[in-house]
Amino acid sequence: MKETKVKKKKLTLSVSSKKSHSAPYYTQTRGKTSVVIEKKPQRRWGEKKFQSRDNNFNKPKSSDNFISKKSSINRNVDLRKIAEERATKRFKNLNEDNLQQKKSGLGKEKGFTSKREQKLTLSKALDDEALDGRERSLASIRRARLKEKKNQGLEKTKIETKKIVHEVNIPDKITIQELSNRMALQASDIIKHLLGMGVVATINHTIDADTTEYLVKEFGNIPIREKKPD
Missing domain, CATH: 1.10.10 (Arc Repressor Mutant, subunit A)
Incomplete structure (x- = not known):
């Protein structure tokens, strides 16, 4: 068997300081293969360790993110308005139901009253119907009876x-x-x-x-x- 001779190719490295290359590339000159290697500059203090080779850091950011954020904010505002409108409608309906119950004389029992109904709001405090609906205390009833008795006694003495x-x-x-x-x-x-x-x-x-x-x-x-x- 014939021995196959393997030709060994020699590689030569050459550094070019005159030319500035952004990326390594291959050239063939005079039948020899040469490789150009880029020399990295020394990293200064405070700089990032890895920097992208593409010079895109100076480019302005796309406005897509800003538009998406703005649209999300507008959506939140719209949802909040809708929730407030629903809450006001529910509150008005509750007030109308309470007024109808007071007029008809049908009120809930004390054991089944909710905590919200027990709380005294500003509208209830300023409402004349709420003030008239309160029960008089025993002391005020006794005072009124004593006054009536005194007035009756004075009238009797005058008549006599x-x-x-x-x-x-x-x-x-x-x-x-x-x-x-x-x-x-x-x-x-x-x-x-x-x-x-x-x-x-x-x-x-x-x-x-x-x-x-x-x-x-x-x-x-x-x-x-x-x-x-x-």
Whole structure:
């Protein structure tokens, strides 16, 4: 068998400092194969370890990401508006149902009332119907009853005093103080009546029989003239 001779090819490495190449490439010159190897510059402090060979870092970023973010924000805003509108509709419907129940007199039992219904909101506090619907306390009811009893007692005493009629003996001359004692009245009432007639008088002022008779009749009493002894 013939021995096959294997020709060995020699490879030569050459570094070109004059030319700047961005990537390795192969050339054939004078029947020899040569490889050009790019020399990497030394990495400075603070720079990234691996940098892409494509010079795309200076290119502006595409606006697709920005548009997608903007569309997602608008979508969230629309969803929030829809949720708020639904919540307001539900709240209005609940208020209308409560008003209808109050008018018809059909209310829920205390055991089955929800926590939301037990809370007092601003609208309920300002509502006149909610204020009128509250139950009165026992203390306020007792006070009202006591006031009614006092008023009834005062009216009864006034009626009783009006019914009493006194028989008053009238002498020739009498003081206002003594006349008030005989009629069971205050002297100030008699003085006020005299001032209305245009007469200025005091407690110790004496009046004649005719004026005393007139005053006794004005206050609803019976005048009796004292007879003079013969």
